[in-house]
Amino acid sequence: MRRPRDDRRDRGCVLHRHGGEVVTKLRPDRFRQDHTGAPEGDELQQLRVVGLGALGWKVGVGARDDRRRQEAVEKLRAAGADAFGVPLDVTDDASVTAAADLIEKQAGRLDVLVNNAGITGGSPQAPTTVDPETIRATVETNVIGVVRVTNAMLPLLRRSASPRIVNMSSSVGSLTLQSTPGAGTGPIAAAYAPSKSFLNAVTVQYAKELQDTNVLINAACPGFVATDLNGFRGVRTPEQGAATAIRLATLPDDGTTGGFFDDAGVVPW
Numbered sequence: 001m002r003r004p005r006d007d008r009r010d011r012g013c014v015l016h017r018h019g020g021e022v023v024t025k026l027r028p029d030r031f032r033q034d035h036t037g038a039p040e041g042d043e044l045q046q047l048r049v050v051g052l053g054a055l056g057w058k059v060g061v062g063a064r065d066d067r068r069r070q071e072a073v074e075k076l077r078a079a080g081a082d083a084f085g086v087p088l089d090v091t092d093d094a095s096v097t098a099a100a101d102l103i104e105k106q107a108g109r110l111d112v113l114v115n116n117a118g119i120t121g122g123s124p125q126a127p128t129t130v131d132p133e134t135i136r137a138t139v140e141t142n143v144i145g146v147v148r149v150t151n152a153m154l155p156l157l158r159r160s161a162s163p164r165i166v167n168m169s170s171s172v173g174s175l176t177l178q179s180t181p182g183a184g185t186g187p188i189a190a191a192y193a194p195s196k197s198f199l200n201a202v203t204v205q206y207a208k209e210l211q212d213t214n215v216l217i218n219a220a221c222p223g224f225v226a227t228d229l230n231g232f233r234g235v236r237t238p239e240q241g242a243a244t245a246i247r248l249a250t251l252p253d254d255g256t257t258g259g260f261f262d263d264a265g266v267v268p269w
């Protein structure tokens with residue numbers, strides 16, 4: 001696997017809000033290498049999208065809830081981003097196919113796909129008592145949803161000069177950290193944490209299959225960010241949480257692939 005690089009280059013783009021994906025159009029004239037302009041208080045993925053939108057990219061906002069998706073699009077437009085809504089339920093084949101069709105109509109290609117949708121599966125998740133359905137549902141969204149969306153979007157990504165895929169993972173999926181006393185990987189979670197380990201493993205498999213293409217695919221951990229996911233108990237701002245995803249979405253053509261990163265660098269598997 002190639003080593004990470006910090007330099008970035010302009011490109012078109014996209015992505016989403018809840019589902020975390022999307023799409024595309026290059027406007028290099030508006031690219032800013034040192035983007036810091038996301039407003040405080042928005043949700044993680046919205047900030048992430050605002051970040052890419054502020055880079056001058058056309059942003060598709062994937063979300064399954066009509067009202068929340070429209071609100072997100074309007075918020076992004078008010079912040080100056082070129083945004084459009086993409087109805088998207090990552091667990092539904094027909095929804096994902098329709099999302100790819102819409103992106104093709106709106107943009108013609110996809111430069112960046114950010115697979116951001118994720119669920120914790122709720123609690124408690126002690127492995128000795130967890131409902132198997134909790135594990136099944138969590139994997140369906142956090143892993144199979146990523147595979148479903150990625151494969152549906154790949155034909156559009158292949159039309160890009162520099163396609164990038166970012167899978168939103170978590171350090172709780174690190175087996176190394178989970179087995180390191182005091183590493184601070186949160187509560188016992190037999191569904192959520194393994195789903196992110198699974199996602200990391202799938203990310204590596206994609207990187208291996210795509211190694212001779214121009215597609216770069218990596219996993220990102222945003223850190224412990226205050227969002228709905230954790231009842232806003234997170235200690236990082238959405239803007240801080242978005243930074244690694246934005247970096248991986250804007251990797252240069254000789255950038256890394258098949259890696260797992262947070263703001264501090266490489267996260268151990």
Ligand SMILES: NC(=O)c1ccc[n+]([C@@H]2O[C@H](COP(=O)([O-])OP(=O)(O)OC[C@H]3O[C@@H](n4cnc5c(N)ncnc54)[C@H](OP(=O)(O)O)[C@@H]3O)[C@@H](O)[C@H]2O)c1
Pocket residue numbers: 017018019020043044045063064065068088089090091115116117118119141145168169170171221222223224225226227228229230234
């Ligand atoms: N926050 C953290 O501290 C943290 C730490 C490590 C990793 N992460 C990861 O970062 C990503 C974003 O999480 P977040 O903190 O921003 O949490 P969040 O605010 O709960 O956002 C997750 C979003 O995923 C969407 N979603 C769930 N199932 C979906 C489906 N089937 N189809 C489409 N969208 C779906 C939800 O949409 P609805 O509004 O429709 O429910 C929700 O808005 C997740 O993958 C999460 O695992 C977060």
